[in-house]
Amino acid sequence: MSVSILPSDPELTRMHGRAELGFVHVDGADRLAHLYQRAPLRVLFPDPPADEPPQAALVTTSGGLAGGDVLELSVHTGPRARALVVGSAAEKIYRSTGADTVMDVHLTIDAAARLEYLPQETILFDGARLRRTTRIDAAADARVLVGEMLVFGRTAKGERLHTGLLREAWEIRRAGRLVWADALHMDTDLRALLDAAACFDGAVAAASLVLLTDDATDLRDRIRTDHADYAGRFGAGIINGVLVARWLDRDAQSLRAAFGQTWKTLRHQALGLPAHLPRLWDI
Structure with a gap:
């Protein structure tokens, strides 16, 4: 059960959506065993x-x-x-008058289980204030593939992200031990950080992907090779057994394509699944 992180002033809470999903393996088949949902978060x-x-x-x-x-x-x-848990469409974070938008994701993966969590882009409107935390608790032999993508402004309309707040935090535990934690925190003057050569260097989109599997050295080398001609920025490394890959790009669609191709490669090589994305990804 994840822990709620609520805004300091409860009167500003417009909506509080929640979804709980539980899957089991019974008689050789994988099935949904538990479902709870509260608007505006629904599950199909x-x-x-x-x-x-x-x-x-x-x-x-x-x-x-x-x-x-x-x-x-x-x-x-x-x-x-x-x-497989997938986003049905891009998530939009609208301009805030002061309160934060909070997203809390908690993934628990038991022994010998496999989970993919593949949301689509989160689009930050100018003035948006987003705090998102993704927590992963995995058994020692679980295999997990998780990603997030961010788009800085409504780029299709020529909008750039200037002000707001972005806090993107990750915590991964394996067999009860914290193996990776990371947080990106940007507040107020986001434009300066997005434009700075030592920070985002003008990127309009960013993405992170993590994979928990057995020795991922060959997979890291494979996806590095696959990005040899990639026009954006890409990096992949292994930290305490966690494969972490990240992208920056001045073209959101280029980043999405590279992210999707890497996802197909890793789900096939690490999870033993077909090398394709869900149909929702292409809608």
Whole structure:
């Protein structure tokens, strides 16, 4: 169960959405065992292809999030179970008048289980204030593939992100031990950081991907080679057994394409699944 992180002034909380998902492996099949959902966060269950695990598609029925809104997601994959949780569309974070938008994701993966968590882009409108935390608690032999993408402004409309707040935090525990923690925190004058050569160097989009598996050295080398001609910035390394890959790009679609190709490679090589993305990804 994840811990709520609420804005300091409860009167500013416009919406508090929550979804809980639990998957089990029974009689040789992976099944949904637990579901709780509260608007504006809803879950749909598309029929997966025969060679795919159960799929859960997340939908924010409000069409976007504003200051004071809270979304919480909890996913539990039981022993030997497999599951894919995917975003149905880009998440929009609207301009805030002062309160923060809070997103809290807690993923628990038991022994010999497999989980993919693949949200689509989070688009930060100018003036947005987002605090997002992703916590992963995995068994020693669990395999987990998780990612997040950020777009700095409504780039399709020529908007740039100037002010606001962005806090993107990660915590990964394996067999109860903290193996990786990371936080990006930018406040107020975001434009200066996004333009600075030593920071984002003019990027309009960024992405992070983490993979928990057995020895990932060959996979790290493979995806580095795959990005030899990539026009944006890319890096991949292994920290305490966690493969971490990151992108920066001045073209959001270019980043999305590179991210998606890497996801296909890793899900196939590390999770033994077909090298393709969910159908929702291309809608």
